[in-house]
Amino acid sequence: MGAQSERNEGPDLTQGVAAEAIREGQILEGQVDGETVILARKGEEIFAVSGTCTHYSGPLAKGLVVGETVRCPWHHACFSLRTGEALGAPAFDPIQCWNIEQRDGKVFITGKAGKVPAPVTTAEAAAHPESIVIIGGGAAGFAATEMLRRHNYAGKLTVLSSDDDAPYDRPNLSKDFLAGEAPAEWIPLRSKRFYEKRDIDLRLGATVERIDPSARTVTLADGTSLPFERLLIATGAEPVRLPIPGADGDNVFTLRSWADSRAIIERAQASKVAVVIGASFIGLETAAALRTRGLEVHVVAPEALPLEKVLGPELGKFIRALHEDKGVTFHLENTVESIGKDAVRLKDGAELKADLIVTGVGVKPRISLARDAGLETGSGIKVDAFLESSVQGIFAAGDVAEWQSSSSAEPRRVEHWVVAERQGQVAALNMLGARQPFTDTPFFWSAHYDTSIRYVGYAGGWDSVEVDGDIKAGDAALRYKVKGRTVAVATLGRDQEALRAGEELRNA
Structure with a gap:
């Protein structure tokens, strides 16, 4: 942070x-x-x-x-x-x-200066819907909720979250909080009083069973039926589970929720050796946090370099060296075949002792509710530039939203925290009639010990990578290009350049 x-x-x-x-x-x-x-x-x-x-x-x-x-x-x-x-x-x-x-x-x-009055949307307040239901208490769901009340939406507002904790700062869970360098008080996005004061009906541990677009209702697992005039689906994504023996053991963890992070911390306090399966951003941030806690850490992944598919070989080599300098041992071009009570067995036959195992092999969007309700889906819930789905009045934002970007012929679905929050904000305004397209350049940051990487844009692939500066010195910008056009930029130690690149890509 x-x-x-x-x-x-x-x-x-x-x-x-x-x-x-x-x-x-x-x-x-x-x-x-x-x-x-x-x-x-x-x-x-x-x-x-x-x-x-x-x-x-x-x-x-x-x-x-x-x-x-x-x-x-x-x-x-x-x-x-x-x-x-x-x-x-x-x-x-x-x-x-x-x-x-x-x-x-x-x-x-x-x-x-004095306090500025609360903003209002361009739509008339009289045209605002009587009731809005938001499914999901993550980044997009919270951001939409906050924006609705900030813009003086006075109708009934219900947030249905399957999580047992009120909305929290998920990026911190694999960074400072997991490393023991951020207190628990930092993690909630707002206090309980925030929801009470704004008359937000926040229901935790709520499981939604179905959406009925015709009846405009959402039905919960306990049989409760809630009417809506506008609906936002912000169900996020869930970790991919490894289909290998032992993956359901009590020494195996995933990291998606605050409860997951707390459970890993508890296990880490009684552990000496950890194996992280997957060299994803979550996996590597978890490895860094556990090294900060003093554990011996091994990372097992099938690729030749960590994050090479996303950031290219130049940054992949840098990230590997960064972690190795801190004592992390990589087992690359390898996979885990089975997990035991105190060890994992690799594809090459090696066995790694482990008290704690964390899997970080990706996530998949939670789109079954939308698909079963008849909404158009692909890799996610298909939405237009205003984040509205194929059914009028039903919107989607965050990890589940597959939207059409003005800068690309192909639809996009991005699993970034800031993207999810900003889509939630735009969806909120559009549920109030603003008709504001989502045009933000995707952005994320990743922290590895004292090094932070900023990334703006979207590069599913590239023809070339143009490097300016010295990567090893932590002072560089990498431009990912397709047919000579920059589609994404990653920076080390050049925060303002990352901001400028975001604006350039937005206006490209």
Whole structure:
């Protein structure tokens, strides 16, 4: 996640700075009574807002100004410079706006601005649906819920989650939390009071058995039937289970939920050796977290280099060396054939002792509810540019949504946290009649010890990879190209470049 934003002792903005020093598209950082404040210009207008991201305290001064917005360099949260509103996840809380005064060619901060009224959608409130049901309490489901109430939706709002925990920060489960470096208080996205205060009917441990598009009802396993005028399916994905002997043993874990992460931590506290099956992002982040806890860690995977299919051989070699330097042992071009009580047997005949086994071999979208209800499906639930399914009034977002991107002839389904959250936000607005297409560039980040990789775009394959910088030094940008056109960019130590690449790809 990153540490708290570094304090930069910039100029005291109450004493004024030259207006000409605030240039279009750039950020000027300063201080007001010990708080970091940034200044940005659009034309003749100058904005002053807090310089700290409300997600994980990222330094907005090192971010990117686009129009009347500022983007965080760490996880690409987007804020309005005019109102402070968190326009794009993973941040949900606004940043503080500050009042300014211009005189004698200088800009002065005169104090904090008042609270800006809640935003409204372009559709008339009278046209809002009487009831909305959201199936899923993950990234997309939570983001949609929060956005609906933020935009003053006053109808009945029900969230049905199969999880026993209220919506939480899933990316942290394989990173700082699993490593023992993040407290449990960081994990919930909101407190219980948040749902109560906003009259959100959050039902945990709720299993949905069927959707009836004609009757506009959702039926739960206990027989309860809930009516809806609009429905969002945000059921996410579930881990793929290995079809091998011993895969259901009590020493074998998957990592998808907060409960999974807690169970792995409990087992790790009494373990010395762990085997991670799969060199996926989840698998490698889990390996890093368990090494941080002091366990001996082995990673078994069928590919020649970890993450080569996604990031290419250059980064694959770097990631392998990064983990090996921390003591991880790789068993590549190999697979696990069986799992015992205290060991795993590999395809090549080797046996690895193990107290703890974690599988990270991929996930599959939960689309059976939609398919059984007659919605059009492919690799996911097929939706249009507005995230509406083949049945009017029923939307899908997140890991289950297969949407048509304006930049690609082929439909996409992406399993990224920020994509899911932003699709949830767009779906929420469209359920209120906004008719806003989803146009965001896919983005994810992956943390391995002290190294973070930012990735923007989508590359199912590529003709060439253009490397700028020094990968081994952790200062590089890799551009994945198809017929000379950049389709994705991965960066090490170049956070602002990742932001710029996201904008370039959005406008391509």
